[in-house]
Amino acid sequence: MEPVIRNEQDSSNPILGPGDGVSSYVMLYVKHGPGESSPDHVHDWEHQAFITEGAGILVCGGKEYPIKTGDAVLVPGGIRHQFINTGDVPLHRVTVNPVESVAK
Template sequence: MFVSHVSKIEKIPMNAPGVSGATRQSLIGPAQGWEGWVMRQFSLSSGGHTPRHTHSWPHINYVLSGEGVLFLDGQEHKVAPGSVAYIPGGAEHQFMNKGDQELTFICIVPEEGDK
């Protein structure tokens, strides 16, 4: 069993090619008893973005706050609080903050996607 609050979980700045103004928090995963999966929270500052990339594993996303764009397989989709997305393995994707406030979203991936 695991109970905590997002404010108590370390925000790790993302420093990789193609990333700007992004932090990541690993909220729940194998260390908390959820074997095989990881729920993460990403925060993008105004103008921030994740890299445009692909990988073999799928993931699901839920936008908590802010406004932005999800680039997915050649199309841009506006996202705002309540937006959901399923991104299959192999799909090129990128999140971009297009608003003035922080864009925050949940991302759930198989454990292999959080290494």
């Protein structure tokens, strides 16, 4: 099998997924403009996020945690959470989820 290389500018989420031969995890690239956020949501699986740019807060289990460029985040499964950009520049993150997160 050959490696798969995708650029976020030419791809939709997940950037890497089952259509690329991914068997265990999918990769997403998410951008939140100033004042924007992910939906307030919960799902069974844990996932990881790496903040590549910006700052904000992670609301997880009703508590607020500051996040910034360079932070690696583990969000436990089954916990309500939301990423919120509280800064004046975009908040970018790479998120890794189990493949079942995109199973249809």
